[in-house]
Amino acid sequence: MEPLNCMKLEISAKSSNEAFARSTVAAFSMLLNPTLEEINDIKTAVSEAVTNCIIHAYEGRDMETINITTRLFEDNIEIIICDTGKGIVDIDKAMQPFYTTASSDERSGMGFTMIKALMSSLHVESAVNKGTTIIMSKIINSEE
Amino acid sequence: MKLLAKHTNDTLTIFLEGELDDSCVDEIREKSEQLINKNKHIQHLIYDFSKLTFMDSTGIGMLLGRYNKLKKLKIPMTIANPNKQVLKVIMITGLSEIINIK
Numbered sequence: 001m002e003p004l005n006c007m008k009l010e011i012s013a014k015s016s017n018e019a020f021a022r023s024t025v026a027a028f029s030m031l032l033n034p035t036l037e038e039i040n041d042i043k044t045a046v047s048e049a050v051t052n053c054i055i056h057a058y059e060g061r062d063m064e065t066i067n068i069t070t071r072l073f074e075d076n077i078e079i080i081i082c083d084t085g086k087g088i089v090d091i092d093k094a095m096q097p098f099y100t101t102a103s104s105d106e107r108s109g110m111g112f113t114m115i116k117a118l119m120s121s122l123h124v125e126s127a128v129n130k131g132t133t134i135i136m137s138k139i140i141n142s143e144e
Numbered sequence: 145m146k147l148l149a150k151h152t153n154d155t156l157t158i159f160l161e162g163e164l165d166d167s168c169v170d171e172i173r174e175k176s177e178q179l180i181n182k183n184k185h186i187q188h189l190i191y192d193f194s195k196l197t198f199m200d201s202t203g204i205g206m207l208l209g210r211y212n213k214l215k216k217l218k219i220p221m222t223i224a225n226p227n228k229q230v231l232k233v234i235m236i237t238g239l240s241e242i243i244n245i246k
Contacts, residue, residue: 015167040198040229047200051166097237108205110237117236 003071003078005031013054013083014062021068022046028070029077032140041118042077042138048111049081049134057085057132076120076139084131091124147175154187156180157224161195164203173206180213189214190246194225203230204237211243222246 007028011017022043029042050066058064069080088094095116098109116122119136126132145168146161158176162168180189191207193199207223214221224246226234234240 015165018165018167019163037228037232040232043198044200044229044233047165047198051200051202054166108201108208108237110201110204114201114233114236118232 001073003073005072007070009068009070011050011066011068012062013058013064013066015051015054017066018047018050018054021050021066025068025070025079028072029140031072032075032077034077034140038138038140042079045115045118045136045138046079046081048114049079049136052111052134053081053083053085053132057083057087059086075141076137078135078137080133080135082131082133087128087130088124088126088132089128091126095124145172147172149179151183151186154185155190156183156186156188157190157192159192159195163198164196164206165198165200166202169202169206173209176206176210177213180210180217180219184217184219186219188220188222190222190224192224193227193230196230197227199226199230199233201233201237204233204239207239207243220244 009021009024011021025046026039026043029039053066064085067082071078095112097113115136120139121137123135124132145164148159150157156179158179160172164172211221222244223234226245234245
């Protein structure tokens with residue numbers, strides 16, 4: 001199915017870009033007339049995915065790039081976030097709540113859990129040392 | 145992200161204003177630690193989220209870390225006035241099972 005609309009964003013892997021990324025995707029999603037809760041769900045999911053790229057994929061190498069493609073369909077939004085970072089060794093393990101490979105800091109290990117809870121679908125593709133692509137979508141029930 | 149603190153009687157209240165994500169969590173963690181270390185005699189710590197407009201799971205990690213430290217000091221912790229988005233993140237991660245939410 002062809003999307004109604006599409007937007008692509010390329011950002012440096014800086015944590016200061018997290019707010020910009022989530023706000024931009026949320027703003028674009030407005031074209032589908034989402035509810036406030038749906039907008040917040042999208043903002044949070046994008047924030048989690050972008051943070052994963054910065055912290056885990058690139059481990060702080062902040063001049064690497066993160067690509068975000070957002071496609072709008074009649075009643076759903078698809079967001080594809082990809083990086084060319086270190087990749088995920090075990091995707092199933094990574095999806096488990098509280099699992100984290102971060103060696104320091106207080107990482108909750110809840111990024112993927114959050115995305116799964118907030119979005120209608122989540123698909124992760126990854127190859128070690130090649131990168132990771134996250135495809136998530138959310139059905140949007142338009143406000144009448 | 146702004147952090148303000150108020151010490152009233154035996155309670156330390158930390159107010160967060162703005163959005164809490166990976167870009168500012170280290171600063172908030174350090175400032176919280178400094179405040180807790182200076183005020184170990186308190187009976188209660190409250191994080192007031194009235195002006196916190198957004199939080200993702202980065203904030204959950206930080207809050208859990210503070211909770212664990214305060215538990216060792218036998219100081220209870222409360223999260224007060226989270227908005228709907230923040231509360232949803234707290235509920236999804238199960239933090240509401242261990243930390244008092246007001």
